[in-house]
Amino acid sequence: MPYNGEKASKGGHADFVKNPDVMSFLAECEYMREPNSAEASLIASSYQKILLTVPLDLPRYVVASDASKSDTPINDKLPSTQIGFIKVSQVLIGMERYAELIDPASRFVDPFKAAEMHRNASAITFTLPGSNIRFQGAKSVKDGFRRAVFKQLNANRAKDGSDFVLTETLLQLNNGIIEFALCPSCCIENDFKFITQEVQHCPHCKEPVFITDWLRLHEDISDFGNNTSAMTRMMNVIEHLLLVTLIHQIFSVSPKSLSSMAFVIDGPLAIFGQPAKLHSRIMEFLFKINNRLSELGMDPILIIGLQKSGDVMDHANILNKFLPPSVIKLLDDEYRYKYIKGSDSPSENFGGETYYGQDFIFKTEKGRIFNFAIPYPFPDKAPGKKEFSKKKSKIEHYGNLVEKACNLICHFELDLYQNAIVPVALAHRHASISIVPGGKVLDIITKTGLKNN
Ligand SMILES: [Zn+2]
Numbered sequence: 001m002p003y004n005g006e007k008a009s010k011g012g013h014a015d016f017v018k019n020p021d022v023m024s025f026l027a028e029c030e031y032m033r034e035p036n037s038a039e040a041s042l043i044a045s046s047y048q049k050i051l052l053t054v055p056l057d058l059p060r061y062v063v064a065s066d067a068s069k070s071d072t073p074i075n076d077k078l079p080s081t082q083i084g085f086i087k088v089s090q091v092l093i094g095m096e097r098y099a100e101l102i103d104p105a106s107r108f109v110d111p112f113k114a115a116e117m118h119r120n121a122s123a124i125t126f127t128l129p130g131s132n133i134r135f136q137g138a139k140s141v142k143d144g145f146r147r148a149v150f151k152q153l154n155a156n157r158a159k160d161g162s163d164f165v166l167t168e169t170l171l172q173l174n175n176g177i178i179e180f181a182l183c184p185s186c187c188i189e190n191d192f193k194f195i196t197q198e199v200q201h202c203p204h205c206k207e208p209v210f211i212t213d214w215l216r217l218h219e220d221i222s223d224f225g226n227n228t229s230a231m232t233r234m235m236n237v238i239e240h241l242l243l244v245t246l247i248h249q250i251f252s253v254s255p256k257s258l259s260s261m262a263f264v265i266d267g268p269l270a271i272f273g274q275p276a277k278l279h280s281r282i283m284e285f286l287f288k289i290n291n292r293l294s295e296l297g298m299d300p301i302l303i304i305g306l307q308k309s310g311d312v313m314d315h316a317n318i319l320n321k322f323l324p325p326s327v328i329k330l331l332d333d334e335y336r337y338k339y340i341k342g343s344d345s346p347s348e349n350f351g352g353e354t355y356y357g358q359d360f361i362f363k364t365e366k367g368r369i370f371n372f373a374i375p376y377p378f379p380d381k382a383p384g385k386k387e388f389s390k391k392k393s394k395i396e397h398y399g400n401l402v403e404k405a406c407n408l409i410c411h412f413e414l415d416l417y418q419n420a421i422v423p424v425a426l427a428h429r430h431a432s433i434s435i436v437p438g439g440k441v442l443d444i445i446t447k448t449g450l451k452n453n
Contacts, residue, residue, distance in 0.1 A: 040322040043339060047327040048395075050362070056407040059262040059302060062093040063246065066266065067239045071130055071231045079224050082130025084231035088238050089123040090246065126152045126238060130227040142221040143185055143207060149217055149234065150210035153241075154197050166238070167197045167211055169245045173281040174214075184213040216274035233273045240271060244282055247301065251289055258289070259298035262408055269305040269357025269373045276354045280380065283356035287379040302404050305357055305373035312371045315340045316361045320369045328406065331359040332393035348385035349392075358392055362406055370409050374401050 016022055033039070071084040128148050129135040135144030150167070158164035171178060171194070178194040186205035194200070194211040202209055215237060220230040243263055250258050271279040290300040307313060312331065329335070336359075337346035357373035364370070377397050381388040395402060 037322070040319060043319060044322040044324075044327075046335070047323055047329045047361075047363075049324075050326055050328045050403070050406060052326075052365075052403060052407055052410060056411055057404060058095055058407055058411055059404070060095055060260045061257075062095060062262045062264060062408070063090055064093065064264040065090045065239055065242060067235050069231055069235045071228050073131075079132045080226070081132040082227060083133060084126075084128035084130050084227070084234070086126040086128070086231065086235045086238060087123040088126075088235070088242055090242060124157050124238075124242070126234065128152075128231060128234065130231070131222070131224050139207075141223045141227070142218050145221045145227075145230070146184055146210055146213055146218045147208070149215070150199075150212040153212050153238075154210075164245065164249075165197075166241050166245060169241050169248065170211065170214070171195075171197070172248065173244065173278070173285055178211055178214045180214050183207070184209060184216075184218060215278065219274050229273070233275055236267075236271060236273075237275050237278060239265060239267075240278070240282060243303070244285060247286075247289060251292075255293055255296055256298060258301055259293050262302040262304065262404070264304050264306060264408075266308075267305060268307055268310075268355065268359070269303070269375055270351060270355040272354050279354055279356045283376055283381075284379050286356070286375045287377065290377070300377070300399070300401060302401055302408070303357070303375055304405050304408065306409075307359075307371040307373070310371070311340055312336075312359060312361065313369075316369045316371055319361075320363065320367075323363045323369075325363060325367050326365045327363050328402065329361045330393060330395045330402075331361060333389045349381065349389040352381060352385055352388075358398070360402065360405075362409060364406075364410050364413055366410075366413060368413055372405055372409060374398060374405055377401075 017026065065088060067086065067088040069084065069086045071082055073080045073082050075081060129141055129144045131141060133141060133144065135148050138144030138147055153166040153170070156163060156165050176195060180192050181189055183190055183192075183202040183204060185202060185207035188202070188204045190203060192200060192209055192213075194214075197211050200209045201207065217230055217234050217237065220233070221227050243265060247258065247263070250261070271277075271282070286301070286303065293300055331340075333346065333348075333350045336350055337343050341350075355373075355376075357375045359371060359373045362370045362372060376392050377399070378388075378391070391397070
């Protein structure tokens with residue numbers, strides 16, 4: 001069934017070229033470079049064989065997150081009135097119970113089961129004002145949006161009396177101090193310095209200023225425009241902040257269990273747009289945790305960003321038929337700009353302001369192709385753009401994480417068909433527990449015996 005779930009390759013031939021108008025247009029055109037299979041073979045020759053050890057070395061637990069949002073207008077009157085609603089859930093998947101649960105007769109995602117899992121997952125939700133909505137008497141949509149972001153990131157999301165506050169994670173990621181130089185409301189210069197989450201006030205306009213204004217999510221917000229992109233950025237930030245918070249919590253209770261877990265996130269390991277600088281804090285945080293694990297003689301954490309669409313996947317799908325099975329390619333910048341981005345003025349370091357993970361293209365033994373990322377194993381992007389671009393492209397820097405990621409992908413291969421929501425796909429035939437933020441996750445670790453193993 002999963003093979004039936006695959007849709008036709010995007011590299012398929014287009015029917016419209018048979019149209020007479022298109023044909024006469026083409027008669028006046030020439031190729032920049034004649035398409036030929038030699039070019040594909042040349043690209044394919046840069047892929048390296050990867051042989052996975054059998055049985056596969058797999059993590060004991062996988063945490064997968066799933067984020068969704070809706071931000072369509074709430075009625076059809078004008079001016080358009082918009083509310084943003086973001087939902088993020090995390091599930092913990094027990095890999096060891098896999099053998100008991102596997103049903104060879106139905107190796108596909110049952111849509112009803114998937115929907116049920118969605119309902120049952122204890123999602124964390126965020127509601128935000130969009131166009132034409134003033135939140136808590138704010139003078140503009142933007143100021144209200146800032147308030148709402150702060151209020152919701154500063155709320156304790158733990159349902160069991162423990163502590164799960166995303167603004168605390170934000171402070172930790174910034175080593176206890178958050179600073180910025182412009183008032184987010186009146187835009188007049190003033191040094192804001194936060195060492196706690198306490199609300200401050202701008203000396204000029206007297207508007208409240210929040211620690212979360214550092215994320216700059218509000219900058220795109222206008223009173224009557226479509227504020228969808230700010231909601232998307234917010235969702236992106238929350239998903240990555242939740243990941244970091246969970247890693248931090250588990251680390252403080254049981255570093256050992258962390259090194260036997262994997263975390264799967266939907267999409268690239270990157271933060272785009274206004275809050276992009278958060279990416280470097282996450283990169284540094286993960287480096288520190290892995291450094292500590294290494295000092296304790298433990299393996300680094302496996303974090304995988306899995307991308308099911310986008311230009312890398314489009315390229316991989318076209319190339320697929322030219323690739324032998326079981327090959328991998330680290331997407332260095334040269335390759336990316338030459339074959340995927342096609343830019344005349346390539347950046348010296350792709351994703352320099354946004355990415356904290358390295359992309360790979362992996363073709364499995366069964367012939368399916370994946371684009372995944374694992375975090376850069378460095379604290380920062382020193383010493384310079386060009387040097388970092390080279391440094392991140394050496395596959396040996398990623399140690400056994402590349403093989404571990406491939407193992408996990410192969411293990412879940414049949415379920416990871418296109419358009420499946422990653423955690424649903426991962427969880428549907430595994431023992432999965434929806435993670436309730438807070439101390440519960442620590443209970444899970446203790447109960448499942450991870451702590452003492
Ligand atoms: Zn001000």
